[in-house]
Amino acid sequence: MSVATGGGAATVPETVETQRPPKRVTGPLGGWGSRITAFLNRGLVSVVLTLIAVFWLLPTLGLFFSSLRSAQDNTASGWWNALTAPAQLTLDNYQNLLSNEGMVNAFFNTVWITVPATVLVVVLASLAAYAFAWMDFPGRDWLFIVVVGLLVVPVQVALIPVAGLFGDLGIYGTRLSVILFHVAFGLPFAVFLLRNFFAGVPKELLEAARMDGAGEWRIFRSVIMPLGLPAIASLGIFQFLWVWNDMLIALVFADSSAAPLTVALQSQARQFGSNIDVLATGAFLSLVVPLVVFFSFQRYFEQGVLAGSVK
Amino acid sequence: MSQTATQVRPGGGGTPARTRRPPAREGRWLAWLFLAPAGVVLLALVLWPIVYSVWRSLFDRSGRAFIGLGNYQRIFTDADTFTALKNNLIWVLVAPALVTVLGLIFAVLTERVRWGTAFKLIVFMPMAISFLAAGIIFRVVYDQDPDRGVANAVVTGVHDVFSSSAQYPGARPRDADALPPAAAGGYATADTVEPGSTVPLPLVGVEGDALPEDPSAAQAAGEPAADAITGTVWFDFARGGGGAPGEIDDNESALPGVVVQALRDGEVVAEATTDDQGLFVLEGLDPGGYQLALPAGNFAQPFRGVSWLGPDLVTPAIIVAYVWMWAGFAMVLIGAGLAAIPRDALEAARIDGANEWQVFRLITVPLLAPVLTVVLVTMIINVLKIFDLVYIIAPGSSAQAANVIAVQMWSVSFGGAQDFGLGSALGVFLFLLVLPAMLFNIRRFRQEQQ
Numbered sequence: 096m097s098v099a100t101g102g103g104a105a106t107v108p109e110t111v112e113t114q115r116p117p118k119r120v121t122g123p124l125g126g127w128g129s130r131i132t133a134f135l136n137r138g139l140v141s142v143v144l145t146l147i148a149v150f151w152l153l154p155t156l157g158l159f160f161s162s163l164r165s166a167q168d169n170t171a172s173g174w175w176n177a178l179t180a181p182a183q184l185t186l187d188n189y190q191n192l193l194s195n196e197g198m199v200n201a202f203f204n205t206v207w208i209t210v211p212a213t214v215l216v217v218v219l220a221s222l223a224a225y226a227f228a229w230m231d232f233p234g235r236d237w238l239f240i241v242v243v244g245l246l247v248v249p250v251q252v253a254l255i256p257v258a259g260l261f262g263d264l265g266i267y268g269t270r271l272s273v274i275l276f277h278v279a280f281g282l283p284f285a286v287f288l289l290r291n292f293f294a295g296v297p298k299e300l301l302e303a304a305r306m307d308g309a310g311e312w313r314i315f316r317s318v319i320m321p322l323g324l325p326a327i328a329s330l331g332i333f334q335f336l337w338v339w340n341d342m343l344i345a346l347v348f349a350d351s352s353a354a355p356l357t358v359a360l361q362s363q364a365r366q367f368g369s370n371i372d373v374l375a376t377g378a379f380l381s382l383v384v385p386l387v388v389f390f391s392f393q394r395y396f397e398q399g400v401l402a403g404s405v406k
Numbered sequence: 407m408s409q410t411a412t413q414v415r416p417g418g419g420g421t422p423a424r425t426r427r428p429p430a431r432e433g434r435w436l437a438w439l440f441l442a443p444a445g446v447v448l449l450a451l452v453l454w455p456i457v458y459s460v461w462r463s464l465f466d467r468s469g470r471a472f473i474g475l476g477n478y479q480r481i482f483t484d485a486d487t488f489t490a491l492k493n494n495l496i497w498v499l500v501a502p503a504l505v506t507v508l509g510l511i512f513a514v515l516t517e518r519v520r521w522g523t524a525f526k527l528i529v530f531m532p533m534a535i536s537f538l539a540a541g542i543i544f545r546v547v548y549d550q551d552p553d554r555g556v557a558n559a560v561v562t563g564v565h566d567v568f569s570s571s572a573q574y575p576g577a578r579p580r581d582a583d584a585l586p587p588a589a590a591g592g593y594a595t596a597d598t599v600e601p602g603s604t605v606p607l608p609l610v611g612v613e614g615d616a617l618p619e620d621p622s623a624a625q626a627a628g629e630p631a632a633d634a635i636t637g638t639v640w641f642d643f644a645r646g647g648g649g650a651p652g653e654i655d656d657n658e659s660a661l662p663g664v665v666v667q668a669l670r671d672g673e674v675v676a677e678a679t680t681d682d683q684g685l686f687v688l689e690g691l692d693p694g695g696y697q698l699a700l701p702a703g704n705f706a707q708p709f710r711g712v713s714w715l716g717p718d719l720v721t722p723a724i725i726v727a728y729v730w731m732w733a734g735f736a737m738v739l740i741g742a743g744l745a746a747i748p749r750d751a752l753e754a755a756r757i758d759g760a761n762e763w764q765v766f767r768l769i770t771v772p773l774l775a776p777v778l779t780v781v782l783v784t785m786i787i788n789v790l791k792i793f794d795l796v797y798i799i800a801p802g803s804s805a806q807a808a809n810v811i812a813v814q815m816w817s818v819s820f821g822g823a824q825d826f827g828l829g830s831a832l833g834v835f836l837f838l839l840v841l842p843a844m845l846f847n848i849r850r851f852r853q854e855q856q
Contacts, residue, residue: 141519148529158539172553172554173555219447223440223441223443232437233434243847245452246844248452248456248837248840249836251815251832252456252836254819255459256454256455257451258820260450278451279450283448339536340535342536342793342797346816357536357538364538364542371546374542379539381536400533400739
C-alpha cells in the first residue's frame with residue numbers, strides 16, 4: 096500500500112519499496128579496458144563477499160552440526176568432522192530434549208509469555224497511537240515527546256522497583272509478571288511506530304467515514320486497523336522476537352516453573368562443555384522459531400528496522 | 407532495547423502529519439479512554455520506577471539508612487564495578503564504530519554483486535536470534551581445544567602452515583651419554599662428528615598422538631657425500647616388544663619433521679629436517695668436527711591456539727560476537743540510505759573524472775552522514791546496556807575480567823548480594839548514560855515534525 100503522501104514520520108514502508116535495483120558501476124569511458132577492470136573489480140568483490148558470507152554462516156552451522164552429534168563425538172572432535180563422517184549425525188539429542196520435562200516446560204513457557212506479550216502490546220499501542228495521530232486532546236504533543244523519550248530507557252532502571260511492586264501484588268515469579276514488564280517496555284516503541292504510520296493514512300478516508308456517521312471507535316476498527324496492517328505486522332514481529340529472545344527480564348521475574356527456554360538454557364551454560372549436547376540442541380530449538388519468523392516475514396522485519404528502531 | 411526515533415530518509419522531509427488532523431468532534435474523554443490502557447502501564451511500570459530507583463539509590467543495602475550519593479561513590483571505587491565501567495568504555499568506543507564501518511562496507515559492496523540480496527539475508531539473519539543463542543554459538547566457536555573450537559582450529563592450522571616442524575613433547579634420546587641435554591635447550595651430541603659419516607639419533611618417550619597418523623618405518627641412512635653428515639631420527643621402540651636399543655629394527659617408526667643442526671664452536675652452520683623415513687642430510691660442511699644438535703623446538707608443547715576467553719581477550723572476543731549479530735542491522739539501514747542517494751550525483755562525479763574512492767569519500771559518505779549517525783547512536787545505546795552476551799560467553803574464570811555495568815547491576819541486585827541500593831544506583835547510572843541519546847532522539851523528532 097502507498098502512504099507516500101504522509102509527512103516524514105509516515106513513510107515507514109515507503110523507504111524500502113522505493114529502493115532501486117543496484118546499478119552496475121562502469122568506468123567513465125566505458126571502453127573495453129574499463130569493462131575489464133569493472134569485471135575484475137566485481138570478481139574481487141564477489142570473492143570478498145563470499146568469504147564474509149562463509150564467516151557469517153560458520154558459527155550457526157557449527158551450532159547446528161553440534162546439535163546433531165552425540166556428546167561423545169562433540170567432546171572428541173570438532174563439529175566439522177561430521178561433514179566427512181555423516182554417520183555421526185543423529186537426532187538423539189533432539190529426542191532427549193523433547194523427553195526432558197524441564198526443557199519442554201520451558202519451551203511452552205516461552206510461547207505462553209511471548210504470545211500474550213505481543214498481542215497486548217499491539218492492542219494497547221494501536222489504541223494509544225490512534226489517539227496520538229487522529230484525536231485532539233490537551234498536551235498531546237508533549238505526551239508524545241515523553242513517549243519518544245521513553246524509547247531508550249534501559250530496563251535496568253526499573254527492575255528493582257517493579258520487582259518490589261510485583262512482590263506486593265503477589266505475582267512475582269509468574270509468567271504474568273514477565274508479560275507485564277515486556278508490555279511496558281515494548282509500548283514506547285510500539286506507540287511511536289504505529290502513530291507515525293497511522294498519521295500517514297489519507298485524511299480523506301477518515302473524513303468520508305465521519306461523513307457516514309462513523310464514531311471514533313468504528314473508524315479505528317474499520318479504517319485505521321486494516322490500513323495499518325503492514326505497520327502492525329512489523330511491530331508484531333519485533334515484539335515477538337524481542338520477547339522470545341529475552342533472557343534478562345525472565346531471569347529477574349520468572350521463578351523456575353515459569354522460566355522460558357533462554358533462562359533454562361543459561362543455567363545449563365554455567366557448566367559449559369560437559370553438556371554441549373543439551374545446550375546446542377536447546378539453543379538451536381530456541382533460535383529456529385525466530386529464524387522461521389525472520390524468513391517468512393523478512394520484508395516486514397526490514398521495514399521495522401527501517402522505521403528507526405530495533406530492540 | 408535500544409531505539410532511535412527517526413526515519414531513515416536522507417534528504418527526506420515532508421509535511422507534518424498533525425496539520426491534517428481534524429478538529430475534535432467527540433468529547434476529549436474519548437481520547438483519554440484510548441490512551442488509558444497504555445498510559446497506566448507506562449506510568450506504573452516505567453515512569454514511576456525511574457523515580458523510585460533514583461530515590462532508592464540514595465539508601466543503603468537494606469533501604470533503611472539514607473546515605474546520599476554513597477552508592478554512586480561506590481560505583482567508582484569498588485574494584486568490580488570499576489572494571490565494569492572500564493569495559494563498558496571499551497565497548498562503547500569499539501563496537502558501535504566497528505558495526506557502522508562494517509555495515510557501510512557491506513552496504514556498498516552488496517550493490518555491486520548480483521547475489522547482494524542473498525548476502526544481505528545471511529548477514530542480517532543473526533539479528534533475529536537471541537543473545538543467548540549467539541552466546542552459545544560463540545562459546546562453541548571459541549572452544550580452547552583446537553580439535554573442537556573452529557577459531558583455534560583455524561589459528562593452529564595457519565600457525566602449522568608457517569612452522570612445519572613436527573613436535574614431540576617429552577621425547578628424549580635413547581642414550582643420554584651420547585646425546586646429553588644442551589645448554590641452549592634440546593640435546594647435542596657429546597662427541598664431534600666428521601663430514602662423511604652417518605649418525606643414528608634414536609629417541610624414546612614419544613607420545614602416541616605426536617606420531618603421524620600412519621608412520622613410516624625408519625630407514626638406515628645410506629653412504630653420505632664427503633661434505634655431508636647424514637643419519638636417522640626414529641622412535642627406538644618396537645611395538646610388540648623385541649628390537650635392540652639403538653638399532654633400527656623393522657617395526658620402528660621414523661620421526662619426520664625433526665630439526666637437526668650441525669654446530670661448530672656452538673654456532674649453527676647447517677640445518678636439516680628429517681623426511682618421512684626419518685632421514686636427514688646436513689650438506690656443504692667443511693672438513694672438521696661438528697656437534698649435532700636437536701634444538702628445543704622439537705620437544706616443545708605444540709601450539710594449542712589462542713585463549714580467546716581468557717581474561718586478556720575475553721572482551722574483544724565478545725565484541726566480535728556482538729559485531730556478528732549487529733553488522734546486518736547497520737548494513738540494512740545504511741543500504742536504504744544508499745538507495746536514496748540520487749544516482750545522478752554519483753554519475754556526474756564519475757564523468758568529471760572522480761575515481762570510485764573519491765566518489766565514495768566525497769559524495770557517498772557525506773550524503774550518508776545522517777544515517778551513519780543514527781546507526782552509531784543506536785549502537786551506543788544498545789552497547790551501554792549489553793548484558794546477555796557477556797553473561798553467557800564469559801566463562802566463570804573470566805567473568806570478572808569481562809564484567810560490564812548491566813551484568814554488575816544484575817549480580818549485585820539479583821545474583822545473590824541483594825544490594826538494591828547499589829543496584830538502583832547502577833540502574834540510574836545507566837539511565838544517565840543514555841540520557842544524551844534520549845535528548846538526541848527528541849531533538850531529531852521535533853525537527854522532523856517541523
